[in-house]
Amino acid sequence: MSKKKLIKIIIIAAAVLLFTALLLTGLRLLVNKSNEEKKVYEVKVETYENVIEVSGTVAAAQEQTLQALSDGTVIAVYVSAGDYVKKGSLILQLDDTSEQYNLAKHDYEMATTQISGSQKELKLMEAQRLSLLQKIADRKVCATFDGVIADLDVAVGDSLEAKDSVGTLVNIDYLTAEVEIPETDVAKLQLNQKVELNFSAYKTPVYGYIESWPAIGEITSRGATIVNAKIRIDDYPSVILPNFSFTGKIQIEEPVDNIIVERYAIGYEDKEPYVVLAKSGEKRAVKVKPYGKEYVKVLEGLKGGELLLQQTAEKKSGQNKNSSNKKQGNLPAAGSAGSAGFKR
Secondary structure (H helix, E strand, C coil): CCHHHHHHHHHHHHHHHHHHHHHHHHHHHHHHHHHHHHCEEECEEEEECCEEEEEEEEEEEEEEEEECCCCEEEEEECCCCCCEECCCCEEEEECCHHHHHHHHHHHHHHHHHHHHCCHHHHHHHHHHHHHHHHHHHCCEEECCCCEEEEEECCCCCCEECCCCEEEEEEEEEEEEEEEEEEHHHHHHCCCCCEEEEEECCEEEEEEEEEEECCCCCEECCCCCEEEEEEEEECCCCCCCCCCCEEEEEEECCCCEEEEEEEHHHCEEECCEEEEEECCCCCEEECEEEEECCCEEEEEECCCCCCEEECCCCCCCCCCCHHHHHHHCCCCCCCCCCCCCCCCC
16 A cells, blocks of 8 residues: 555545544534523422311310210110200109108108208208209209210119210211310410311311410420410311311411522622523512522512523532532522512
8 A cells, every 4th residue: 555545545534534523512502502402490389388287086075975874774765876866855863752752751751841841951951952952863864955866775674883884975067176275285276276177078178266265384294395276166077977087287478479590590790689480481580588498489570480581500429518609600699579589
């Protein structure tokens, strides 16, 4: 092979290598540019809630355990489970034959004493008569409020002992619940404060309100100091029954929607913040304030859902914190109007 031909081959090979290098460099720049063009940030809407988380079980507005006040045999049952009764209604009767006899005998003796006895003896017999009347009353089980017989397990002929429970009377005009409030949150409570309750038996939230709380705290077995606040639920679906469990939250303030975006979508011109819409390229003035380390809260100029082009470089992991502000150019000082500074 001649020297001239060899030189020609070398020149061609060098040219090919140079062209390849230029082509690769161009492709790399093109890819980088493409990646930069695709770097967009979505403006998000974040809901902030100031609440106290609670849980517990609901109870009837009033509840009476139906129980015998003395030993005896049931001679009459006047209601059934599910019946509505008024305050004072007779629910069941124990045999009171002996008590009625003792009262009748006592009344006969009182009548005799009124004729020939002393006034002191008569007053003593009047007090004794009240005691006999109470013993007769104790042979009855009566409703202490208007309500519904939730359950009743007794029949004529049953023999009961004092304090035997035979059923339950409830008033379910409204429901109540007691929830534990940590001592750090007690100062946030207010009367009639809205409470959202969620039941596994019902998909839609049920709402109640704070009715009361005591002026003294309690120490739990965990060693935490709490206050038991009382919740009242006036309107609730019929599928929610006493003793159903719930989770919920006490609404301290109404929820607030915050419009936020990564701080790298914010540019500055003469210390005034702006953004560039990715779809139209429109440059738009905004007002922002710090929101954590990586985000800003948009006060004016955006409503959420917009796509914004990147305006400042993202800080890489390990980057010198002291030099980060210098690399980002003319960012205003943290805390100034329209600032992109962040709480550390």
